[in-house]
Amino acid sequence: MFDNLSNRLTSSLDRIRGRAKLTEDNIQEVLREVRMALLEADVALPVVKDFIAAVKARAIGTEVSKSLSPGQVFLKIVKQELESVMGQANDGLNLRVARPAIILLAGLQGAGKTTSAAKLAKYLKEREKKSVSVVSADIYRPAAIKQLETLAGEVGVDFIPSDLSQKPIDIVNNAIDYAKKAHKDVLIIDTAGRLAIDDEMMAEIKALHAAVNPIETLFVVDAMTGQDAANTAKAFGDVLPLTGVILTKTDGDARGGAALSVRHITGKPIKFLGVGEKTDALEPFHPDRLASRILGMGDMLSLIEEAEQKIDKDKAEKLAGKLKKGKGFDLEDFKEQLQQMKNMGGMSSMLDKLPGMGQLGNIQDKVNDKMFVQMEALINSMTPAERRNPDVINGSRKKRISTGAGLQIQDLNRLLKQHKQMQKMMKKFSAKGGMQKMMRGLGGMMPGGFPGGGGFPK
Incomplete structure (x- = not known):
């Protein structure tokens, strides 16, 4: 996420980080580079100007000059x-309103409103413990109602039927009546989008809003449209009393212009980030955490929260108990860990939140989730006995396993080597003070300058 901006900013700031003394000249030089990095990231010009002015005013003042480590300040x-x-x-x-709390989603077609409605419903159901209903008032896109019904089934929330013959206002009024009678905590309304902003669309959404009077009116916008996302949000905000923004497709946005422009231009907060296609790929927006990620400092809090929500605690405890008893970490356990990492968005998503990953160059390119698919295929191609005791895998078995997985013998050799490293790491983890040892061991499995070699498949 925001890789281009992060790489540019960290390389510019690295040169000033360790300076014992900062002058107006070297501050100006770095700020010029920061300004260019922000403009190339498609951050809106007024935002860039105000940001640079604010940093300059503080940096040239006593705040930095009186510090023992001016670069860090x-x-x-x-x-x-x-x-x-x-x-x-x-x-x-x-x-905090009488049930149901109504959330209205607005935005252009293709921004991801329907998917965001389902993601938000899942978030509220699982994290906030709310009973949720969803309804589609999109009578212009025939597939929209069916799509929301399918997604509602996936996330296990109540779908209120609607059809193309109804008027949007009638759809939402019926939905509100149903949600009240069913004692639902939250009703999420997915509205129609258009390919562009037009008077007809704005008049319709304004009338719908007036009829519904939602507690939250969220504008859903595609992060990959850069500063245009902020401008579109402002156009909607001029017509609707928006309460916030959901920024979608941020996992594919290497620039970051939308995230840095929306609040400044609209005055409305970003409340959620869409970070993938899966229904659990929605994160509450924390500006402090995102700033840390942009500057290469990682986001350990989000990583820990994600682990708490998505890692199967029963399986983790079972593995910990097994290791404590001195039983080996076999390939079945290894496969289980791969699946847990996939549940957390894959290795690239995890690396994005680890501190210092920006300084490792193209590590994100080397570590892709295709390798997890290959590893699982190889383990699935083994017999239960081979998974429990990989030492029995000789030449002929290797040929059978790799052929069964549709891969090469060298892919299998790489998997076995990485399993050995993971085995050693797990022994350290189960020992006293194991967390630090485990992190060092994990480093041994990483490509690009980490100790221990091993490497991931390309």
Whole structure:
């Protein structure tokens, strides 16, 4: 996420990070580079101007000159101003109303409104423990109603039927009546999008909003449209009393212009980030955490929260108990760990949140989730006895396993080597003070300058 911006900013700021003394000249030089990085990331010009002015005013003042480590203070100022541009703190949903709390989603066609409705429903159901209903008032796109019904079934929330012959206002009024009678905590309304902003669309969504009077009106916008996302959000905000923004497709956005422009231009907070296609790929927006990720400092809090939500605790405890008893870490266990990592969005998503990953160059390119598919295929091609005791895998068995998985023998050799490294790491983890040892061991499995070699398949 935002790789281009992150790489440009970290390389510019690295040169000033360790300086014992900062002058107006070297601050100006770095700020010029930061300005170019932001403009290339498609951040809106007014946002860039205000950001640079704020950093410069603080950096040239006494805040830096009186510090024992001016380079570190300068970096801290940049981080704080990034947070300020994006909104300071997480701005959650306001659901403190009589049931049902109504959430209206608006936006252009193709921004991901319907998927976001399902993701938000799943988030509220699982994390906020709310009973949720969803309804589609999109009578212009025939597949929209069916799509929402399918997604609602996937995430296990109540879908309220609607059809193309109904008027949007009638659909939502019926849905509100149903949600009240069913004592639902939240009703999410998916509205129609258009290919572009037009008077007819704005008049319709304005009338719908007036009839519904939702507690939350969220604008759903595609992050990959850059500063246009902020401009479109402003156009909607001029017509509707928006309460916040859901920024979608951020996992495919290497620039970051939308995230850094939306709050400044619209005055509305980003409340959620869409970080993938799966229904659990929705994250509450934390400006401080995103600023850390942009500056290569990682986001361990989000990683820990994600682990708590998505890792199967029973399986983790079972493995811990097995290791404690001195039983080996076999390939069945290894496969289980691969699946747990997939549940957390894959290795690239995890690396994105680890500190210092930006300094490792193209590690994200080397570590892709295709390798997990290959590893699982190889393990699935083995017999239960081979998985429990990989030492029995000789030449003829290797040929059979790799052929069965549709891969090469060298792919299998690589898997077996990585399993050995993971085995050693798990022994350290189960020993006293194991977490630090485990992190060092994990480093041994990484490509690009980590100790221990091993490497991932390309």
